[in-house]
Amino acid sequence: MLFLQALLSGIMTGGVYALAGIGMSLVFGVMNISNFAHGDLMMLGMYLAYFAFTLLHIDPYLSLILIMPIAFLFGFLMEKVFISRVISHPHQNQILLTVGLGLIMSNTALLAFTSDPKILTTSYSSSAFNIPGGIYLSVPLLISFFITCGITAILSLFLLKTSTGMALRATSQNREAAQLMGINVAKMSAIAFGIGTALAATAGALIAPIYYIHPLAGHSFLLKAFTISVLGGLGSVAGAGVGGLIIGVVESMSSTYISSDWKDVVVFVLFLAILLLRPQGLFGKKGGES
Amino acid sequence: MKQFALIAMLAVIAAALPLFIGENPYITGIMISVLMMAALSSAWNILGGYAGQYSFGHAAYFGAGAYTTMILITLYNLNPIFCMAAGIVVACIIALITGSIVFRLRGHYFALASIAVAEIVRLSVLNFEFTGGAQGILLSDLSLWGLDLNSKNPFYYGMLLVLVVTLTITAWLRKSKTGFYLQAIREDQDAAASLGINISFYKNRALLISAALTSVLGSLYGLYIRFIDTSAVLDLRLSIEIILTAIIGGVGTLWGPVVGALLLVPLAEVLRSNLLGDALVKARLVSETSGMGLFLKENLAHAHVLVYGIITVLCILYLPKGIFGLFRRVK
Numbered sequence: 001m002l003f004l005q006a007l008l009s010g011i012m013t014g015g016v017y018a019l020a021g022i023g024m025s026l027v028f029g030v031m032n033i034s035n036f037a038h039g040d041l042m043m044l045g046m047y048l049a050y051f052a053f054t055l056l057h058i059d060p061y062l063s064l065i066l067i068m069p070i071a072f073l074f075g076f077l078m079e080k081v082f083i084s085r086v087i088s089h090p091h092q093n094q095i096l097l098t099v100g101l102g103l104i105m106s107n108t109a110l111l112a113f114t115s116d117p118k119i120l121t122t123s124y125s126s127s128a129f130n131i132p133g134g135i136y137l138s139v140p141l142l143i144s145f146f147i148t149c150g151i152t153a154i155l156s157l158f159l160l161k162t163s164t165g166m167a168l169r170a171t172s173q174n175r176e177a178a179q180l181m182g183i184n185v186a187k188m189s190a191i192a193f194g195i196g197t198a199l200a201a202t203a204g205a206l207i208a209p210i211y212y213i214h215p216l217a218g219h220s221f222l223l224k225a226f227t228i229s230v231l232g233g234l235g236s237v238a239g240a241g242v243g244g245l246i247i248g249v250v251e252s253m254s255s256t257y258i259s260s261d262w263k264d265v266v267v268f269v270l271f272l273a274i275l276l277l278r279p280q281g282l283f284g285k286k287g288g289e290s
Numbered sequence: 291m292k293q294f295a296l297i298a299m300l301a302v303i304a305a306a307l308p309l310f311i312g313e314n315p316y317i318t319g320i321m322i323s324v325l326m327m328a329a330l331s332s333a334w335n336i337l338g339g340y341a342g343q344y345s346f347g348h349a350a351y352f353g354a355g356a357y358t359t360m361i362l363i364t365l366y367n368l369n370p371i372f373c374m375a376a377g378i379v380v381a382c383i384i385a386l387i388t389g390s391i392v393f394r395l396r397g398h399y400f401a402l403a404s405i406a407v408a409e410i411v412r413l414s415v416l417n418f419e420f421t422g423g424a425q426g427i428l429l430s431d432l433s434l435w436g437l438d439l440n441s442k443n444p445f446y447y448g449m450l451l452v453l454v455v456t457l458t459i460t461a462w463l464r465k466s467k468t469g470f471y472l473q474a475i476r477e478d479q480d481a482a483a484s485l486g487i488n489i490s491f492y493k494n495r496a497l498l499i500s501a502a503l504t505s506v507l508g509s510l511y512g513l514y515i516r517f518i519d520t521s522a523v524l525d526l527r528l529s530i531e532i533i534l535t536a537i538i539g540g541v542g543t544l545w546g547p548v549v550g551a552l553l554l555v556p557l558a559e560v561l562r563s564n565l566l567g568d569a570l571v572k573a574r575l576v577s578e579t580s581g582m583g584l585f586l587k588e589n590l591a592h593a594h595v596l597v598y599g600i601i602t603v604l605c606i607l608y609l610p611k612g613i614f615g616l617f618r619r620v621k
Contacts (some may be wrong), residue, residue: 017489020307038516088604089606093610095346095398100599100602103530107592107595107596111593262413272403275391279394
């Protein structure tokens with residue numbers, strides 16, 4: 001029973017992680033940039049959900065309708081103003097630029113919202129759904145998981161069926177060839193970064209009712225998002241989805257069977273093991289990594 | 291030769307400085323911080339600047355030195371020199387593990403893996419008991435093996451010595467076979483490999499030199515402050531500060547990290563100690579009791595990381611070769 005309980009809660013948390021991982025992988029695929037500000041974008045999503053709830057009295061899950069377009073616009077502009085200017089620079093400079101932007105976001109949040117952690121308590125925050133057999137599923141996690149599934153499905157349809165989605169995938173596969181085919185790759189980069197930001201903020205908003213909301217919360221999520229996107233294969237959106245679920249389950253299993261203090265260590269050791277054994281990730285193309 | 295002479299000359303000037311300043315613990319403290327950051331960033335620069343491998347986890351090596359030294363001293367009261375040597379060994383083991391996993395890969399992977407290793411070290415230290423966990427390690431003895439820990443001067447000269455050694459190694463690297471190989475790897479890994487350079491061997495060599503020097507600085511820091519915990523010596527923030535210092539000064543240049551430290555450490559100190567806020571009040575630009583004045587007083591002390599962030603973004607966009615790069619272009 002303990003095993004089943006850990007498995008189910010792992011899958012549900014993993015769903016939310018997957019959303020953050022998909023955002024990072026999409027950005028990496030289209031722009032070939034590791035976004036070190038991704039965790040801080042999640043943190044902004046957490047605060048947006050918190051303020052929508054406390055100031056506007058909007059349910060955190062309903063507030064996604066507001067948060068997603070705001071985050072998309074924010075990411076789109078961030079790409080236009082900052083990231084696009086280093087797209088042909090060495091990747092170290094790109095990483096450092098996103099590190100700098102992340103520092104600005106987290107420390108501005110620290111000045112504006114202070115370092116006191118905030119807690120978003122809804123009427124159903126601590127309620128659980130009881131499955132016969134003694135398994136409890138947290139209601140906020142369950143809702144988050146279904147929303148995640150919905151968003152992932154819409155995103156897949158968008159990437160597979162619409163012309164913008166196809167242009168995004170083409171840019172991801174081969175930037176130069178896409179440009180020769182008349183695709184506006186600069187615009188695709190901005191759109192990809194906007195979607196990535198929206199997904200990060202959504203993931204942040206979805207876990208806001210479960211986690212402490214803190215200006216520096218982004219750090220641990222950043223590393224998780226990296227682990228997920230490398231596990232799935234950097235640039236592979238489907239891989240990141242599966243990677244998220246795996247990381248969620250690994251985390252949940254290690255806090256059940258080892259100790260919750262060591263769960264992050266287990267995740268990072270897994271990350272190094274992937275780099276050692278299968279650096280292209282589960283779904284990545286072989287050869288891209290060396 | 292010119293570079294070696296310059297290092298020697300500046301080292302003599304720096305060594306004579308305490309004689310002019312006299313017993314001013316505050317100023318000496320800031321100068322020690324400058325020397326330490328300059329040395330840390332120069333050690334990072336050997337790997338990041340010359341081999342082109344950006345480590346985002348150098349705090350792990352700093353922490354390895356600091357923790358090994360403090361644990362051996364508090365538990366067994368061993369000679370500090372021996373403790374430093376043990377710290378180097380621990381740092382090199384961590385470096386070898388990291389290097390053997392990641393140096394087969396390129397690009398983003400080394401940056402990512404170096405963070406993962408540093409986080410594993412940090413979380414392990416936090417969770418183990420013999421490391422003091424979240425409480426850290428406090429050194430209550432004030433003198434060790436004839437070393438007076440109350441005095442700051444030994445640490446000033448200690449940090450200066452490590453900085454001089456690091457700069458000398460860097461200057462030597464620029465003229466040696468290893469250094470040319472590293473720069474070849476940085477510029478074009480495939481071309482370097484096709485010329486028969488053993489890429490992971492030379493990357494590992496640069497990483498080991500860098501990690502060993504960083505670890506010695508960690509040992510000195512632990513003895514100097516007499517208290518360490520994970521947030522002081524193993525945090526990701528420290529790794530990022532080391533990189534920023536090099537970036538702002540000029541990556542891959544001999545003096546860039548030193549210039550970066552000379553600029554950033556005093557700037558951080560000005561913000562941290564609220565000198566800027568006080569100056570604004572004194573100049574009557576803001577009143578102390580107004581909302582703005584109170585806000586500055588409360589928050590400027592925490593703002594130095596924000597300022598670092600802004601400087602980084604501006605630096606990458608407008609000055610990617612750092613201040614030293616600009617200086618060289620003008621010349």
